[in-house]
Amino acid sequence: MGTHVIKMPDIGEGIAEVELSQWHVKVGDLVVEDQVLADVMTDKAMVDIPSPVHGKVIALGGQPGEVMAVGSVLISIEVEGAGNLKESAAPAPVKEAPVAPKVEVAVESKPAVAAAPRPAAVCQGPMVAREADERPLASPAVRKHALDLGIQLRLVRGSGPAGRVLHEDLEAYLAQGQSNASAPAAAAYVQRNDEEQIQVIGMRRKIAQRMQDATQRAAHFSYVEEIDVTAIEELRAHLNEKHGASRGKLTLLPFLVRALVVALRDFPQMNARYDDEAQVITRLGAVHVGVATQSDVGLMVPVVRHAEARSLWDSAAEISRLANAARNGKASRDELSGSTITLTSLGALGGIVSTPVLNLPEVAIVGVNKIVERPMVVKGQVVIRKMMNLSSSFDHRVVDGMDAALFIQAIRGLLEQPATLFVE
Structure with missing residues (x-):
């Protein structure tokens, strides 16, 4: 087995550094050639970084929001054969980027006001098993859409690259749930006091x-x-x-x-x-x-x-x-x-x-x-x-x-x- 190192590519036009916007893989994932590994952000556009090889992710070179120089190590992949990196030059593994935790805050009870709380979705569409604290891949717009609909995003199966949840997946979840829903409508009215912190990156x-x-x-x-x-x-x-x-x-x-x-x-x-x-x-x-x-x-x-x-x-x-x-x-x-x-x-x-x-x-x-x-x-x-x-x-x-x-x-x-x- 060998190690194949992918370095931050030269996007062109004299760009010396780019921002790592999002990972689509984590340490331990098996990847295939042409699979999108990460999104990086230049001054003007988002650029996909694909994998040139098949293999297993053994190290990530940065965290979302980090500005990285062109030519720096982006990701290391274990491959069959010798790879492109000598053993002595292997980079130290970098732990997976931490996910900002959801913060639940106790809120003092107040009299009811005209604006009703968002109802939680009662439908049970095609669900996917995720840990309670696992953060599924999704864009900010999809996350807001899910929040507006009262859907727990971790229950929705993603059909996008690397399991990313798309708007279509939310609609499919609702459609499937409506055909199978049997819970009374009153169960939808649940108070919510949770908060979510979203890092401003990319x-x-x-x-x-x-x-x-x-x-x-x-x-x-x-x-x-x-x-x-x-x-x-x-x-x-x-x-x-x-x-x-x-x-x-x-x-x-x-x-x-x-x-x-x-x-x-x-x-x-x-x-x-x-x-x-x-x-x-x-x-x-x-x-x-x-x-x-x-x-x-x-x-x-x-x-x-x-x-x-x-x-x-x-x-x-x-x-x-x-x-x-x-x-x-x-x-x-x-x-x-x-x-x-x-x-x-x-x-x-x-x-x-x-x-x-x-x-x-x-x-x-x-x-x-x-x-x-x-x-x-x-x-x-x-x-x-x-x-x-x-x-x-x-x-x-x-x-x-x-x-x-x-x-x-x-x-x-x-x-x-x-x-x-x-x-x-």
Whole structure:
């Protein structure tokens, strides 16, 4: 038997160190070639580290949240044959990363209030045997989903890599349990006083650092404008009915990307990056639109490159492709960097007004709120129109308030008269 040592790989672009985000294996596990061993986090993207060999894990080189230098020992695997490490150079085994314990705190009883405690799930779906203190693999979003549903995550069988519990597993657990449930509904109402401590590492730590950096360094100001999107929604519905089957369905996002492209012709100062250390503003001709996308590991911003050269359907296809890659953790570093202006939307959850945080070093971000039907006065008549707010933020060090207002007004005019989006 020999030892095969896997070192922290060189991710590229001059990166000297990365953060170890998550282990998918533990000491004693048998692994096969191409099995994902760990996730590491660069400044922009999550990267999977696969195993190049079959063997047994004998040592882990770090703990989640630890920043490791490129070339340092990541993991040691016992293999058949000589391996790639001389016996004298074998690293000392590192114990498995400790898991933050769940802390149960006694809470003083108080009178009942309007907000009821979360019910515990009574369904008994396809369960898996785990120790009471064993922490199953799952993303923060899945853990929150399970908590909201009242499901004990350790009882759910995971179908993801290395037994990771996915959203689909929670749904399967509930579905199976509903078909077999026989417990009375009253048993669901149980008080809960448990707490869970979650270490801020990986993508969540990067997001926290970037948001803090953006709010500390840039002089944010926001501008909100109301837009009548009745006409463009009618155009979108017509195009989907006529071409949806052959070209794909259009959402509002590709129209917004097109409106950005056209408006930026008159407001090039918005399509820019500001290097505050060098005191240099770089205005770009290419429009690389970052589209904020929520994933299980947090907010990511994949980039639609050269939006100025794309049709509606080309933009729609690229937005869909990038969003899927980001949500599945497959977006590359290049796909998550290089934006010149960002578009952010919460879709149907967009609320009425928001205050987006700039994606530094960009100087503008355009936020989309939800569409609602409201009575409006048009030519002296009260009519029902589809209305939407744009809540946008700018870097006041670079962008003047008047220019920001005129820029959003230009986008408003383009969306309210959608034919002008295509007039050259």
